[in-house]
Amino acid sequence: MNSYYAATLLVYAGVDIIACLALNLQFGVSGIVNFSFIVFQAVGAYTAAVLSMPPDTANGGYQTYVGGFQLPFPIPWIGGALAGGLLAIPVGLVVLRKLRSDYQAISLLVLSVIANSVITNVRPFLNGAAGIAQVPGPFADQVNPLTPSYQLLYVGLTVPCVLLVWLVASRIVNSPFGRSLRAMREHELAATAIGKNPVQLKMTIFIVGGVIGGLSGAILVGFIAVVAPSIWLYPETIILFAAVIVGGRGNNVGAILGALLVPVGFEEATRLIPPTIGEWVPPPNLIPAMQWVAIGLLIIGFLWFRPQGVRPETRRVFEGGPE
Amino acid sequence: MDLYVAALGFGLISVSVIAIAAVGFTMQFGITNMINLAYGEVMMVSGYAAFYVNRAGVNIWVSMIAGALAGAVLSFLLNRFLYAPFQRKGTNLIGMVIVSLAASLMIANVMLAIVGYYSASYVVDQGPLVRSNGLVLTTAQIAIIVVAVILMLAIHLLLRYTRLGKAMRATAANPTLARNCGIPTQRVIDVVWLITGALCGVAGVVAGMNSENFTVSSGAGYLIEIIAAAVLGGAGQPYGAMIGALIIGMLTELSAAAIAPEYKEVVAFGILVLVMVLRPQGLLAKRGALAAAG
Numbered sequence: 358m359n360s361y362y363a364a365t366l367l368v369y370a371g372v373d374i375i376a377c378l379a380l381n382l383q384f385g386v387s388g389i390v391n392f393s394f395i396v397f398q399a400v401g402a403y404t405a406a407v408l409s410m411p412p413d414t415a416n417g418g419y420q421t422y423v424g425g426f427q428l429p430f431p432i433p434w435i436g437g438a439l440a441g442g443l444l445a446i447p448v449g450l451v452v453l454r455k456l457r458s459d460y461q462a463i464s465l466l467v468l469s470v471i472a473n474s475v476i477t478n479v480r481p482f483l484n485g486a487a488g489i490a491q492v493p494g495p496f497a498d499q500v501n502p503l504t505p506s507y508q509l510l511y512v513g514l515t516v517p518c519v520l521l522v523w524l525v526a527s528r529i530v531n532s533p534f535g536r537s538l539r540a541m542r543e544h545e546l547a548a549t550a551i552g553k554n555p556v557q558l559k560m561t562i563f564i565v566g567g568v569i570g571g572l573s574g575a576i577l578v579g580f581i582a583v584v585a586p587s588i589w590l591y592p593e594t595i596i597l598f599a600a601v602i603v604g605g606r607g608n609n610v611g612a613i614l615g616a617l618l619v620p621v622g623f624e625e626a627t628r629l630i631p632p633t634i635g636e637w638v639p640p641p642n643l644i645p646a647m648q649w650v651a652i653g654l655l656i657i658g659f660l661w662f663r664p665q666g667v668r669p670e671t672r673r674v675f676e677g678g679p680e
Numbered sequence: 681m682d683l684y685v686a687a688l689g690f691g692l693i694s695v696s697v698i699a700i701a702a703v704g705f706t707m708q709f710g711i712t713n714m715i716n717l718a719y720g721e722v723m724m725v726s727g728y729a730a731f732y733v734n735r736a737g738v739n740i741w742v743s744m745i746a747g748a749l750a751g752a753v754l755s756f757l758l759n760r761f762l763y764a765p766f767q768r769k770g771t772n773l774i775g776m777v778i779v780s781l782a783a784s785l786m787i788a789n790v791m792l793a794i795v796g797y798y799s800a801s802y803v804v805d806q807g808p809l810v811r812s813n814g815l816v817l818t819t820a821q822i823a824i825i826v827v828a829v830i831l832m833l834a835i836h837l838l839l840r841y842t843r844l845g846k847a848m849r850a851t852a853a854n855p856t857l858a859r860n861c862g863i864p865t866q867r868v869i870d871v872v873w874l875i876t877g878a879l880c881g882v883a884g885v886v887a888g889m890n891s892e893n894f895t896v897s898s899g900a901g902y903l904i905e906i907i908a909a910a911v912l913g914g915a916g917q918p919y920g921a922m923i924g925a926l927i928i929g930m931l932t933e934l935s936a937a938a939i940a941p942e943y944k945e946v947v948a949f950g951i952l953v954l955v956m957v958l959r960p961q962g963l964l965a966k967r968g969a970l971a972a973a974g
Contacts, residue, residue, distance in 0.1 A: 390774050392781070451953055455960045459715050459773040460915070463907055464956060466717070466781070470900050471949040478942040591900070592785055598778060642796060646789040653786035657762070657779060660771065 364508035365580075366621070371515035372577045373616040377600050378526045379569035381612035385601055385670075386530060387562045388542035389453070390462035392594055393469035394570055399476075399589040400444050401437035401571030402578035403483055406492040408433040409579070420484045430495030434518075434575040441571020442564050449563040454556050469591040477586045488585020492578050502582075515576055522569055526609050529565070538562060539607070539673075592649065596620050599656045605666030614668055619655070623648070685814040687937035688930075693821050695929030696828030697887045701902065702909040702921040703835055704879030708755075710916030711852040711872045714763055715777055718784035720903030722758070722877065723884030724896055725791060726751035730885045731800045740804050741823070744885045751881020752874045758783060759873040784899075792896050801893035802885075824886050831879065835918055838875075848872060852916070901945060905932070908948040912955050914962025923963060927951070 376398060383389045407424030409432075415425070428436075452464045477486045493502075495514060500507045529535050540548040541555050549555055578584045596619060604615020627648055632638070659666065701723065708716050716722075730747035734740050766779050807819025839845040847868045850858040859865045887902055888894045909928045913920025928948055935947040955962065 388774065390777060451957055456956060457773070459777045460911070460956075460960070462774065462777045463715055463717065463911075464952070467904050467907055467949060467952060470904055471945055474901075474942075474945055595781060595785055602778075640793075640796075643793050646793040649789040650786045650793075653782040653789075656782040660775060660779060661766070661769075664775075 360505045360508055364505075364512050366625075367512045368515050368576070368580045369624075370617060370621045371512075371519045372573050372580075373597075373600070373620040374519050374613050375522045375569060375573040375576070376597055377604070377612040377616035377620075378522050378609055379566040379573065380597050381601050381606065381609065382526055382529060382562055382569070383566040384598065385606035385608070385612065386535060386542065387538040387559060388458065389559055389563060389566075390458065390465070391563070391566065392462050392466035392591065393448070393472070394566075394597055395589045395591065395594040396469050396472045397441040397444060397567045397570035398574035398577070399472075399584065401441045401574030402584040402589075403489070403574075404440035404571070405433035405437035405575035406489045406578050406584050407483075408436045409493050409495075410489070410491075420487065420489060421481050422483050422489055430514075433579070434495070434572060437575025437578075438568045438572040441574070442568035444571075445564040445567030446560075449560045453559045453563060466591060469594060473586050473590060486586055488583055488587070490583045490585075492582045492584065494579035494582065511580055515580075518572060518576060522572070523609060523613070525565075525569075526612075529562075530607075530609060534558075534561075536673075542607075592652075595656070596623075596652055599652050599659075601666075602656055602659050602664075603666055605668040605670060607670035608668065611666050611668040611670065615666070618667070619652075623652070682814060683937045684934065686816070687933045689815050689817050689821075690936075691930040691933035692817075693824055693890055694933050695926050696825045697883060697890050698905050698909050698929045699922050699925035700828050700831055700879055700886060701883035701906045702913070702925045703832065703918050704876035704883065705906050706910040706913065706916055706921040707835075707848075707872060707876045707879075707918055709910070710918070711848055712759070712763070712767075712869055713773075714759075714767070715773075715780065715915075716755075716758075716763070717777065717780040717903065718758060718787055719880060719906065720899030720901075721784045721787040721791070722751055722754050722880050723887060723902055724894070724899040725754055725787060726881035726884035727888040727894055727898075728791065728795055728800065728896075729881075731802060731888070734802050740802050740820075740885075740889065743802070744827075744882060747885040748878040748881040751879070751884060752877035754787075755877025755880060756870065756873045759869070764869070788896055788899060795896060797895065799893035799895045800888070802889055804889055820889065824889065827882065827886065831882065832922055835879075839918065844868070844871065904945050905929075905948050908952045911952055911962055914964040917962065917964045920962055920964035 376394070380391065380394050383391045383394070407422055408426050408428045410422070410425050411427050412425035413421050448465075448468065452461050456464065476483055479485065483489060494511065496510065497507075500510060537548065537553050537558055540551075541553060541558050545555050574584075600615035600619035601612055602615070603619055604613070605611025627644065630644060701719070705716065705719050708714055708719070726747040729750035730740070730743040733746040734743040762779065762783055763776065766776060771779065804820050806821075810817050810819060810822060839849060847858070847863045850861065850863055851865045851868050855865050887898075891898070905928055909924035910921050911924070912927060913922070913924030928951060931951065932944040932947050936944050
């Protein structure tokens with residue numbers, strides 16, 4: 358195990374934990390099926406990229422994109438988070454106000470597919486299908502990104518973000534606001550009857566989730582230096598849903614556990630599959646395809662056998678109340 | 681101007697393809713209360729089933745029957761062994777959407793493992809050109825339109841004038857009450873999945889004929905247009921889906937002529953957003969043959 362591998366694993370784990378905490382706030386705690394979650398991560402990534410990169414005329418202009426402000430850390434990360442939150446406002450206003458819950462889900466799914474196809478087809482905006490490459494990470498001008506010390510530095514930047522997001526998520530889940538969200542998830546009409554405004558609650562948590570999702574994208578793009586439509590296709594959202602469902606909906610520990618078990622653990626486990634089984638060489642597309650099938654099976658299996666996940670949400674009961 | 685007349689021709693075919701698909705999709709939703717996100721993938725399975733039959737030298741119109749059968753059987757099995765058990769277990773609407781999306785993911789990737797990433801295309805005898813007022817269509821294209829019209833008429837007659845259609849409408853309106861009246865709702869729902877699955881299968885084949893080629897990933901794009909048409913018409917309403925298909929099909933093709941073909945899906949999406957903001961219940965809400973349950 359060398360330090361590159363360890364750093365990569367840690368940064369990916371951090372990004373997935375942040376994303377799962379955000380999705381858990383929306384889906385697990387509030388019952389919003391955000392099938393376009395990955396779009397918010399992508400917006401954060403693109404924003405961080407164009408904020409930190411030089412103008413597209415540099416490097417011979419082989420890629421075209423808007424912006425190119427060359428701003429120093431931490432502005433790209435903050436910008437990515439803000440962009441995620443800003444996108445959540447119009448999307449939330451259209452989707453969350455009037456629609457039935459399953460309608461909301463399919464609308465967001467459609468948004469995810471369309472957003473990807475628009476960015477792919479409109480090349481001048483964000484370099485189309487090829488995506489934006491050579492995105493400089495934080496402090497890349499001061500520390501050589503190819504050294505182990507930079508890898509360590511990146512882990513050092515990611516971990517505080519994970520802790521911060523966890524802190525925010527715990528505060529939300531345990532606050533009266535979180536209680537209102539759960540009330541809305543369990544019985545929207547009853548929550549409305551006791552004076553909670555479900556649209557306001559949903560909008561708030563949708564924007565908070567968008568901000569956190571944007572941050573996760575910003576962290577990711579600084580590390581892998583590339584963002585392209587092919588890394589944020591809609592099935593990526595399903596992986597995060599699988600994580601939250603497997604880990605345990607509605608509690609942050611469950612979300613973190615899910616992030617470690619599904620996106621991280623899964624990726625690591627498939628590395629152990631031998632390239633040849635005996636004499637038989639599987640065709641190149643078989644193993645990735647089977648990974649996706651396994652994700653689907655994982656979701657369906659957990660929803661059937663253990664819908665509460667590995668670590669169920671604690672049932673919060675009022676001591677004096679009826680059982 | 682000729683461009684727009686040609687677009688009108690393409691529009692007619694698009695309308696036919698979307699109408700066949702959207703009526704099946706919306707009936708599944710209206711009668712079984714299930715937004716089946718695997719619909720696009722079932723279309724692709726049927727499309728490939730017909731492709732292999734077609735490649736073996738069989739005429740495309742006969743292959744279409746194979747596609748319809750594949751769609752019917754797969755949809756039936758999907759409901760019998762996946763959706764219905766989850767619904768009996770009392771899984772909520774959100775849970776069912778997630779289950780169907782997971783099913784869609786699995787079908788797409790099993791297919792990918794079998795057929796690969798390569799694009800497929802049918803061998804179609806396009807027949808002589810038919811011209812009228814600047815509108816140029818091939819005989820095969822006219823046949824697609826005729827198939828769509830026949831299927832729409834058949835669905836209309838089925839829902840309106842047969843005992844089975846009446847039983848379907850009763851099941852859609854109130855399953856418990858329907859069962860108490862002696863309607864075997866379980867069997868009705870099985871038949872609904874067979875019929876809508878067959879529609880889905882035919883739609884997969886005509887969609888493949890309408891485009892130069894198709895791949896496994898075409899399913900997601902089809903699904904967008906279908907959802908847009910179904911939601912525009914009022915989800916669960918077969919007649920609404922037909923109107924929705926007419927509007928979506930025409931506007932997407934005309935916009936392809938006016939702006940650029942890449943933005944077809946975006947136009948469909950724009951219509952969807954407008955509908956959701958202005959009239960989320962769709963054009964034909966609370967009227968027509970099937971009211972959306974729930």
